[in-house]
Amino acid sequence: MTQEKNILPAIIAHCKEYGFVFPSSDIYDGLSAVYDYGSNGVELKNNIKEYWWKSMVRMHDNIVGIDAAIFMHPATWKASGHIDNFSDPMIDNKESKKRYRVDHLIEAHAATLSNTEGESLLKKMDELLVANDYDGLHQLIQTCGISCAVSGTKNWTEIRQFNLMFSTKVGSVAEEASEVYLRPETAQGIFVNFLNVQKTARMKIPFGIAQIGKAFRNEIIARQFIFRMREFEQMEMQFFIKPGTQKEWFEHWKQTRLDWHLKLGFAKEKYRFHNHVKLAHYADAALDIEFDFPFGFKELEGIHSRTDFDLSSHQKLSGKKLTYFDTDENKHYVPYVIETSIGLDRTFLMVLSASYCEEKTTTTDGAEDTRIVLKFPPALAPTKLAILPLTKKDGLPELAKLISTECKSHFACFYDEKDSIGKRYRRQDAIGTPFCITIDHQSLEDKTITIRHRDSMTQERMPIAKIKDFVLEKIQLI
């Protein structure tokens, strides 16, 4: 982690001031860990989505997209393991404030006992867990004299259950309504549609299904701005492969996804891989691509070798075959899966924190000043081109508006004739507009304008006829 001052508060303030991100329900003092995207934020976010979709779907003949619903049949979450694995009872030690999973705490204690004693303790624990008998579990912890490894005391809170999934009811008549969950991950929408997509898109293994969508997790505590939100958006792709080939495909996607990041042009030291040592219940290999956020290296994207866990599990619970007939091998099998899953909001924060710069400058009268500039990759910038008549007289606005009409069907433009030219440049810097053109009196005579570059602040003269192609070329990333 860098030793510079933490720029996160400055980024948050900047996001609010320039219409990137607002706290949700701001007039009611916000809702914890929920945020809204503003006029510039939604453009940036859409551009990130487009870069991802284009490089993952459109550039691959064997990857197609879907858009699955947020509500899914409750059995989905039984099959995926979310119901069984993510509702664990927890307990806190009052002195150390450390929180433990109850089963982990008791298992650790059992390991210190003799074999027979340990086994009988675990058996007892399982019975209580199945019965959801939290009082009994609490009593068990007390009678065993289990103490906190940190504080050494036996001063425990009540046992509480934390379920990561939000639930709601489908059906308007209360007693007939059935409980459904807001999906905690988008992946299952792909797995349950595996055969629908494979058949209708006429896909042959290896092939992928991609999706961008919202997911919801009732985090115990959510922090660090839009890094961990209760409602968030994922961009993920499940790649279906022949069993036994997962190692090579895992390596393939690991490299492909890192290349995707590096193409944005941020310093490559800002990225690193983090291999998972302890694997989730579905994975046989897993790693994160981490980014150096203002609060340190944190997970940005996960790449998981999910084996056939999900498809097999759905096949078993639904009773529907989810196998693929491989004409090369002349046999049926349940495909293996490599997943790439990236947080859209985290990518947004990555782009912002990598682009945010405060530069010391001096104004024309010699005073010290700070230029705040968002050095977005041009492809991601909310506005590509600002069109600025030097004055609002002498026919300059009219010519500027002609240029604006010509350009705005090709990329996002912003027309501004208010305030001094210097102030207008700075406003565009603050929202990361890569190019500003200025229409002056010479423009009327020789049909040229000056184009000003955001990062260097240098200007060059250019024929009006060349503007569109110049910008189009600069905002091309793929």
Next chain:
RNA sequence: GCGAGAGUAGCUCAUUUGGUAGAGCGCGACCUUGCCAAGGUCGAGGUGGCCGGUUCGAGCCCGGUCUCUCGCUCCA
């Protein structure tokens, strides 16, 4: 969830021990100017996060609550 800090105009902040709320920037109109946050005139904008208590009187003291930041914690 725990600990610390913060919350006053759109933004950044000020109001020296409690006495009817201010500045700069920004915003809108007009004038002047014309290449890196320019000057002038006028104007809009605040039940001081919210609720309660103490007091003749609270932005300031006390309690509660909400939100944000930082550190823990949590994290498929």
